[in-house]
Amino acid sequence: MNGTPWWRDRRVLPWLLQAVVGLAVLVLVALLMTNLVRNLSAAGLLLSWRWLGQPAGFDLSETLLPFNASMPYGRALLAGLLNTLRVIVIALLGSSLLGALVGMAAFSRNGLLRGLARVYVEVVRNVPLLLQLLFWYFLVFLALPDGRAALQLPGLVLAKSGLYLAGFAGGSWQGPQLLNGSWQAPLQLSVEFGALLTGLITYIGAFIAEVVRGGIASVPRGQWEAAGSLGLHGVATLRHIVLPQALRVIVPGLTNQYISLAKASSLALACGFTDLYSVAETTLNQTGRAVEVVLVLLAAYLAIDLLISAAMNGLNRLVQVRER
Amino acid sequence: MGTPSFPAKRLPVAALLPLKRLRAQLAPTVADGLLSLGLLALIAWAAVQLGGWAIGRADWAVLQLNSMLLLVGRYPLAEQWRLWLLGALLAAQAGLSWGLLRAWPRADRREQGQLWPRHDRIAAVLITLLALLLPAALGLAGALQGRWWLLAAVLLALRWAAGRWGPGLHRRTLKLLGLLWPLLYLLGFWLIGGGLGLAAVAPGEWGGLLLTLVMASFAMALSFPLGVLLALGRRSNLPLLRWGSVAYIEFIRGAPLITLLFIGQNILGFLLPASISPDRVWRAAWVLTLFAAAYLAEAVRSGLAAVPRGQLEAARSLGLNQAQALVTVVIPQALRVALPTMVGQFIALVQDTTLLSLIGLLDLLGMARGIMANPEFLGHSSELYLVLAVLYWSCCAALGLGSRALERRLDPRSLAGRP
Numbered sequence: 001m002n003g004t005p006w007w008r009d010r011r012v013l014p015w016l017l018q019a020v021v022g023l024a025v026l027v028l029v030a031l032l033m034t035n036l037v038r039n040l041s042a043a044g045l046l047l048s049w050r051w052l053g054q055p056a057g058f059d060l061s062e063t064l065l066p067f068n069a070s071m072p073y074g075r076a077l078l079a080g081l082l083n084t085l086r087v088i089v090i091a092l093l094g095s096s097l098l099g100a101l102v103g104m105a106a107f108s109r110n111g112l113l114r115g116l117a118r119v120y121v122e123v124v125r126n127v128p129l130l131l132q133l134l135f136w137y138f139l140v141f142l143a144l145p146d147g148r149a150a151l152q153l154p155g156l157v158l159a160k161s162g163l164y165l166a167g168f169a170g171g172s173w174q175g176p177q178l179l180n181g182s183w184q185a186p187l188q189l190s191v192e193f194g195a196l197l198t199g200l201i202t203y204i205g206a207f208i209a210e211v212v213r214g215g216i217a218s219v220p221r222g223q224w225e226a227a228g229s230l231g232l233h234g235v236a237t238l239r240h241i242v243l244p245q246a247l248r249v250i251v252p253g254l255t256n257q258y259i260s261l262a263k264a265s266s267l268a269l270a271c272g273f274t275d276l277y278s279v280a281e282t283t284l285n286q287t288g289r290a291v292e293v294v295l296v297l298l299a300a301y302l303a304i305d306l307l308i309s310a311a312m313n314g315l316n317r318l319v320q321v322r323e324r
Numbered sequence: 325m326g327t328p329s330f331p332a333k334r335l336p337v338a339a340l341l342p343l344k345r346l347r348a349q350l351a352p353t354v355a356d357g358l359l360s361l362g363l364l365a366l367i368a369w370a371a372v373q374l375g376g377w378a379i380g381r382a383d384w385a386v387l388q389l390n391s392m393l394l395l396v397g398r399y400p401l402a403e404q405w406r407l408w409l410l411g412a413l414l415a416a417q418a419g420l421s422w423g424l425l426r427a428w429p430r431a432d433r434r435e436q437g438q439l440w441p442r443h444d445r446i447a448a449v450l451i452t453l454l455a456l457l458l459p460a461a462l463g464l465a466g467a468l469q470g471r472w473w474l475l476a477a478v479l480l481a482l483r484w485a486a487g488r489w490g491p492g493l494h495r496r497t498l499k500l501l502g503l504l505w506p507l508l509y510l511l512g513f514w515l516i517g518g519g520l521g522l523a524a525v526a527p528g529e530w531g532g533l534l535l536t537l538v539m540a541s542f543a544m545a546l547s548f549p550l551g552v553l554l555a556l557g558r559r560s561n562l563p564l565l566r567w568g569s570v571a572y573i574e575f576i577r578g579a580p581l582i583t584l585l586f587i588g589q590n591i592l593g594f595l596l597p598a599s600i601s602p603d604r605v606w607r608a609a610w611v612l613t614l615f616a617a618a619y620l621a622e623a624v625r626s627g628l629a630a631v632p633r634g635q636l637e638a639a640r641s642l643g644l645n646q647a648q649a650l651v652t653v654v655i656p657q658a659l660r661v662a663l664p665t666m667v668g669q670f671i672a673l674v675q676d677t678t679l680l681s682l683i684g685l686l687d688l689l690g691m692a693r694g695i696m697a698n699p700e701f702l703g704h705s706s707e708l709y710l711v712l713a714v715l716y717w718s719c720c721a722a723l724g725l726g727s728r729a730l731e732r733r734l735d736p737r738s739l740a741g742r743p
Contacts, residue, residue: 014562039595112359122721123717127720128674129678130679130681263580266582267582277583290594
């Protein structure tokens with residue numbers, strides 16, 4: 001009609017391209033799914049969730065939920081998920097605190113402190129997390145002495161058998177005590193948990209330190225000087241002038257780091273801590289239900305990521321300075 | 325915390341006498357002085373402890389006995405000459421590129437025209453020392469030590485030759501030399517894997533640092549084009565492409581790498597027809613590639629967002645079609661902006677290869693854990709961990725340094741003065 005052949009028509013071409021790509025993806029997915037169904041039915045493993053109710057037959061070393069080997073797989077996975085959440089929450093708080101301190105240390109007047117903060121960040125960020133977790137578990141926590149020789153700090157005892165913290169027990173404050181050669185305390189953590197936490201906090205803390213440093217550096221120097229000439233001292237300047245402005249830059253960066261923390265917690269396996277992933281792997285080895293186990297894993301981590309994103313987006317709205 | 329110090333503001337201090345300068349750095353106030361003293365004591369204590377351990381208690385025999393295992397794993401002894409040959413070729417190519425980069429005319433450096441600028445002198449001395457001392461310290465056999473010397477000599481000789489005669493070469497010749505890297509890469513795969521006249525060495529036999537580097541470089545090389553395509557797809561006007569890219573990127577970024585590797589090892593077998601069953605190593609390599617591509621796509625997307633829309637429109641109005649405008653105008657600018665983030669992803673990728681040891685592959689970390697499990701070397705894991713940390717740290721720090729150098733060279737302000 002207008003003389004343009006269809007293969008050069010700009011109204012047709014984009015849709016043609018999309019149709020081709022869409023068709024290719026559809027064919028690929030259909031092929032994969034056919035294979036999946038054929039191979040799974042050949043192995044007698046067609047999708048089913050009944051195994052979740054069968055007794056697990058393995059024990060978990062530390063759980064928030066009471067758990068023993070006669071309880072079902074579903075409960076084992078739930079216990080693993082709770083362990084993962086526990087690690088994420090504590091490591092999130094710890095790494096934020098460490099990151100904030102180190103990030104602010106980058107602006108100290110003290111050259112030595114600045115240098116140390118720099119060295120910490122550069123060393124930790126360039127060594128794989130897995131290696132660091134193995135280091136903390138095998139070389140630090142498992143090398144701790146036990147019994148009377150254990151490392152004793154005020155309110156905290158570090159021993160090979162576990163970490164013992166002071167806390168409220170029976171209405172009164174109690175520190176760790178040595179009873180018959182073994183430590184007792186209101187709060188006890190396993191060395192596996194301690195190693196995982198230490199590793200995650202130091203690793204993510206270094207990244208958060210960079211986020212905080214970048215945020216503070218993004219506040220123009222004139223803001224510090226103006227606050228100083230108004231008579232505010234250092235801490236007050238930071239608290240009232242600089243941090244509110246820096247937070248606008250810091251919070252989006254923090255969101256990324258928190259999500260990568262949640263994903264990094266899946267390396268708990270390396271220090272023998274039973275998180276969701278390690279329970280899932282044991283479950284797979286016992287039941288052979290690879291597809292279902294992976295679906296559970298993906299759904300759980302996706303939910304955690306979305307939860308963190310949603311919470312941080314809320315925080316982000318709070319810290320955005322409303323300009324006219 | 326007092327008035328913060330900003331790096332750019334330290335100029336007046338730098339002009340003071342050294343002692344005063346030290347005092348301004350370490351003890352501007354009494355409290356800072358005490359803090360500095362405490363930190364110095366802590367550093368000294370740590371240094372004494374570490375030094376005492378390294379000299380006294382550490383037993384480096386575990387490294388001397390296992391150096392080849394850590395480097396190449398269980399690669400057949402009879403075929404290891406191929407790896408040495410590849411090493412020599414890599415050293416030659418690295419020396420050539422290094423020399424030519426220095427010889428390439430540039431406007432941003434005082435060291436223009438010098439054959440050995442200061443940083444290069446330092447690097448050359450370090451390489452020489454490393455090649456001479458490390459193999460000797462490890463107590464390697466004389467023949468092996470000689471090979472390491474040869475590698476270093478090839479590197480430095482070609483660096484010198486390229487720096488000496490590089491400036492005289494035609495610019496087109498220089499550009500052709502850039503094509504040598506991909507060629508060398510393919511040649512490397514042939515030398516490592518065999519086939520076409522060489523005895524085949526199955527991927528299951530690659531190990532140690534060799535496997536780590538092969539995996540990381542494979543994933544880097546392939547995830548780069550994939551990532552650019554995904555980023556373009558995510559910014560496309562075509563809804564199917566856009567939503568497809570978004571779904572892929574967000575799916576991959578929502579899952580921990582270990583679960584994706586888990587899928588690669590346990591589910592991929594169900595998805596593919598029984599006639600195709602890729603090796604475990606290749607499955608992991610593809611998972612790494614697809615994983616890295618999603619993260620790279622996000623880095624490239626931020627770069628694309630930084631290129632003003634007018635660039636594309638100007639290119640189109642000059643008569644370039646959409647593809648030409650993207651390839652020659654938009655993408656180069658986007659990649660320059662995205663470079664630091666992309667290198668950050670590559671560094672993360674090198675670190676992520678350690679996860680291969682969790683699915684039973686013998687990469688550098690997997691090999692080291694295997695050695696630690698050997699009762700013969702019980703109690704000597706500290707030495708291995710330290711060496712591993714240094715190796716990974718050097719790889720990642722080198723990538724970071726290289727990226728910063730590249731960033732300076734690609735800065736439009738330094739390009740403007742080029743002849």
